[in-house]
Amino acid sequence: MKQRSNRFWLWLLGALMVLSGAIAFWVFTRTAAGTTAVVTLDGREVCRVDLATLTEGYTVSYTGEGGITNVVEFAPGGVRVREADCPDQVCVRQGWIKTGVAPIVCLPNRLTIKITDGQPGQLDGLVR
Amino acid sequence: MTTKRLTTCALLTAIALTIFVAEAQIPLPFPMPGMKLGLANVVTVYAMFALGPKDTFLILLSRILLGSLFAGGSTLFYSLAGGLCCYLSMVLLRRFLSPKQLWVCGAVGAIFHNLGQMGAAILIARTPQLIYYLPVLLALGIPAGGFTGLAAQLLKERLGDRVP
Incomplete structure (x- = not known):
């Protein structure tokens, strides 16, 4: 692996952030199976x-x-x-x-x- | 280890510990277990690139052990697991980053800190459902880590190759 551009890292980390955010939103709108x-x-x-x-x-x-x-x-x-x-x-x-x-x-x-x-x-x- | 090296490590540990204790006084905007700004990571990222992995390990370990005395409760194992995962990811990533990319080191370190801490918390509390907090911790931790890394990057640029 060689050194990557700032743009590469920005896109990679940005995508991870958005993906995590989307999963977080999904998780917190779910409801538990019981009481x-x-x-x-x-x-x-x-x-x-x-x-x-x-x-x-x-x-x-x-x-x-x-x-x-x-x-x-x-x-x-x-x-x-x-x-x-x-x-x-x-x-x-x-x-x-x-x-x-x-x-x-x-x-x-x-x-x-x-x-x-x-x-x-x-x-x-x-x-x- | 020369006296100068030892003094540098001690100084950076003291700075990291001060930041750690001061940060604990900042109230969280919303309650989220395991969430923090991680400002003490500025020192870790800086040391990783200015001094190298060996000294960084000593600084990080000292800060975590001393920090747990101030934090209260049984938080040592979470910090230790998070800190070690973060450290290992930084050691591996280090050589693939230019001096203009320390912010990447901060962000990736934050991701692995959260993974390590989450693993430890699930094992200790025996509650797999804690994993539900991981996505939100990552979504917030990546920008927070990016900024602490950027702070370390600017510090390194100002200081150049002079080690304090």
């Missing part, structure tokens, strides 16, 4: 709640190995991190998730919350 919220902490599933059958909301606190705590609020039809003492607060600002495929993530505490169809997935089975 079950699955909470994972430090790589282990710690909670599974069917949001469709809830009649009133409640909160649960999760403290990871790093000593950070996320207060997760389950409510009929949605789940969110209500408060957290992580440094970036990204999980709190993500707000409620209801039907989206993108999970809530607290990277510093290794906590994720996703919406699934309630069936243990193949990937889950493989990991265990």
